[in-house]
Amino acid sequence: MNSRFTIALIAGTNLLCLLGCTSHQQSLILQPVGPRPLPTGSNGESGSLVVFSAPDANAHFYGVSGHVYYSDYNLLSDTGALLQTVHNNIAVAGPATVTLPTGSYRVVAKANGYGTVTVPVVIAPRRTTTVHLEGGYTWRANSILASGTPVRLPDGEIVGWSPNPGTNSNH
Secondary structure, eight states, X not given: OHHHHHHHHXXXXXXXXXXXXXXXXXXXXXXXXXXXXXXXXXXXXXXEEEEEOOBOOXXXXXSOTTOOOBOOEEEEETTSOEEEEEOOOOTTSOSOEEEEESEEEEEEEEETTTEEXXXXXXXXXXXXXXXXXXXXXXXXXXXXXXXXXXXXXXXXXXXXXXXXXXXXXXX
């Protein structure tokens, strides 16, 4: 009877370990991120997207010393269809800027400390939606944060602004 109990205890412990390990690997889906709220509107037909994804873990032997190379990401339609894979490095200028028609999209990118995350984004006319997944970004002006509702990672790190002010976006 003791050996059955011991085997059951070991099997249960292994199962809990496996469940704990696999739950950490699941993809994280955040609240929608949009452009920073501004008091004035515009009449343009497109906007832009800048994603500061987690730093690329690959070696860049012929790259610029001290330059942060951001990892590539996938841009999906609101329904989940792949629109493009964005190569997220522009020499020494930082991450790529993608011009898009206004609407809703999904970004599937690596977030520093979280693996792959899905971030719904809203593109507004003649505005830039910025997503910060690189970790350690310092929000320089608290007055900017007061003008909108920030979207956060589970540890409180701000990713961007909610396109729907007043939405509870703290996960």
